[in-house]
Amino acid sequence: MGRDVESMIRDLVDIAIDMVREERLEEVADRAEANAEERLLDLLMPPQAEATESVERTREKLRERLRDGKLDERLVELEVKDRGPNFEIATNAGIEEMSINIKDMLPNLFGGKSRKRKMRVAEAADYLGQEEEQKLIDMDQVTRVALERVETSGIIFLDEIDKIAGRETGHGPDVSREGVQRDILPIVEGTTVNTRYGFVRTDHILFMAAGAFHVSKPADMIPELQGRFPIRVELKSLTVEDFIRILREPKNALAKQYTALMETEGIKLTFTDDALEEVAKFAAQVNQSSENIGARRLHTIMEKLLEEVSFEGPDLKKKTVKVDAAYVRKQLADIVKDQDLSRYIL
Numbered sequence: 001m002g003r004d005v006e007s008m009i010r011d012l013v014d015i016a017i018d019m020v021r022e023e024r025l026e027e028v029a030d031r032a033e034a035n036a037e038e039r040l041l042d043l044l045m046p047p048q049a050e051a052t053e054s055v056e057r058t059r060e061k062l063r064e065r066l067r068d069g070k071l072d073e074r075l076v077e078l079e080v081k082d083r084g085p086n087f088e089i090a091t092n093a094g095i096e097e098m099s100i101n102i103k104d105m106l107p108n109l110f111g112g113k114s115r116k117r118k119m120r121v122a123e124a125a126d127y128l129g130q131e132e133e134q135k136l137i138d139m140d141q142v143t144r145v146a147l148e149r150v151e152t153s154g155i156i157f158l159d160e161i162d163k164i165a166g167r168e169t170g171h172g173p174d175v176s177r178e179g180v181q182r183d184i185l186p187i188v189e190g191t192t193v194n195t196r197y198g199f200v201r202t203d204h205i206l207f208m209a210a211g212a213f214h215v216s217k218p219a220d221m222i223p224e225l226q227g228r229f230p231i232r233v234e235l236k237s238l239t240v241e242d243f244i245r246i247l248r249e250p251k252n253a254l255a256k257q258y259t260a261l262m263e264t265e266g267i268k269l270t271f272t273d274d275a276l277e278e279v280a281k282f283a284a285q286v287n288q289s290s291e292n293i294g295a296r297r298l299h300t301i302m303e304k305l306l307e308e309v310s311f312e313g314p315d316l317k318k319k320t321v322k323v324d325a326a327y328v329r330k331q332l333a334d335i336v337k338d339q340d341l342s343r344y345i346l
Helices: 007-044 053-067 121-136 139-153 173-189 223-227 240-248 254-263 273-289 296-305 307-315 325-337 339-345
Strands: 075-081 086-088 099-101 114-120 155-158 192-195 198-201 206-209 268-271 320-323
Touching: 007 053, 007 075, 007 121, 007 139, 007 155, 007 192, 075 121, 114 121, 139 198, 173 223, 240 254, 240 273, 240 296, 254 268, 254 296, 254 307, 268 273, 273 296, 273 325, 296 307, 296 325, 320 325
Parallel strands: 155 206, 268 320
Antiparallel strands: 075 114, 086 099, 192 198
């Protein structure tokens, strides 16, 4: 929204760079930590002219205290590199791609500038660890691997494509809709996009699109774009069993989110299995009787269900709340029965 279509390729490249960098960081983490520890010991105990046995013993004792966290509050002085200023130039290609780092252009002016700064040992360990990790990672190789992954394994999901369905009528919003379709067409068809890390070909990137075609239909899109999405799949409405899985299985499932949220207020919130089943039934029922908004209905149901606990949470004397099927029915049954009320509340 509000950006040129090529920006989705650039976003995909940024994600790939981060993924490959994280993989490389995991590979070198132990070496980086060991190197950072040695540098920190050098700061705490500068190297002696002669490496005698007593000096080594002292260094090892210092290492043990460092690993035990007994030196975390001690101050050390180390050189910190200054960051050069960043300038952005706005062009037709999009502001996100024209960000220029002055350090790269004028390395002599900004490259080697550093200053001394005092910081706690714990903070210095993190800083030195990051410095060592950057030294051990070959960013050129990271970039090459990331670009290759984007071109061969990249997947881009175009959501709400029904919003741009429409043919040119000469006036009104349909003109801009068709313009967006024509902008998307070459990306899906296969073209070369210039990113800050190099050129990316989109020929083998998998494009998937989804839309709620109950007002418009796929045939309302320009023929060229229709032809680029040869596999058509019609999705069925979510069932009660689907809602139960959505409430239980994801890492960030709603039940887990609300449990963690209530913990911040010191409240132990638990959901029984029959409570989640009851919530799923209510969600499916309201979707059938009013607008079908899919899994988003679970948000509104859960918010209404826990409204009382959320509002009175800090003042509750009983800090343990168990949500079972009876509690769900008590909180929601009357609202669901009242069609007019549920239309506005749920």
